[in-house]
Amino acid sequence: MMPKPEELWLVNFPLTDQTSAKVRPALVIASHGSDLIILGIFSKVPIGSLPDSSVLINSEHPNFLETGLKKTSIVKVNKIATLHESVFQRRLGIIPSDLLTAVKVSLVKTLNL
Numbered sequence: 001m002m003p004k005p006e007e008l009w010l011v012n013f014p015l016t017d018q019t020s021a022k023v024r025p026a027l028v029i030a031s032h033g034s035d036l037i038i039l040g041i042f043s044k045v046p047i048g049s050l051p052d053s054s055v056l057i058n059s060e061h062p063n064f065l066e067t068g069l070k071k072t073s074i075v076k077v078n079k080i081a082t083l084h085e086s087v088f089q090r091r092l093g094i095i096p097s098d099l100l101t102a103v104k105v106s107l108v109k110t111l112n113l
Contacts, residue, residue: 002085003028003036006100008067008092013040014081021087025068027075027095027103036088039103040079043071053078053110055102057095068092075099077106 003009007028014021025041041057050056058064059072069092095103107113 001091003031003088003091005030006094008041008069008095009038010089010092011038011083012087012089013038013079014083023089025073025092026081029103029107032082034085035082036085037080037082040076040081041069041073042076042079043069043073045072045074050074052106055099055106057099061096061099063096066093066096075103075106077103077110 005028008025009028010023011026012021013024013026026038027041028036028038030037045056053076055075055077057067057069057073057075059069075095
């Protein structure tokens with residue numbers, strides 16, 4: 001099954017220093033042939049207000065179960081990677097539409113578009 005935009009997948013996500021990678025959830029935001037652009041999802045949520053580059057996926061969201069995540073997490077829109085479909089391990093779910101809108105707004109701010 002080919003990952004599609006708006007889906008959450010477990011992927012082998014590279015560390016920014018490219019010394020290794022870690023299996024973690026990611027949000028697919030675009031596909032270009034067999035390459036997909038993704039955003040990293042992290043379960044360590046900082047205390048206090050989130051930076052503009054993060055979007056909260058709260059376990060209390062009415063559509064949280066659709067995500068396939070186990071607990072409250074954040075999408076870090078500044079953690080962008082382009083990966084081949086072969087590193088995608090398993091589909092988790094989809095992101096609720098209101099959170100996808102928040103991700104898009106955050107991307108515009110974070111990338112100064």
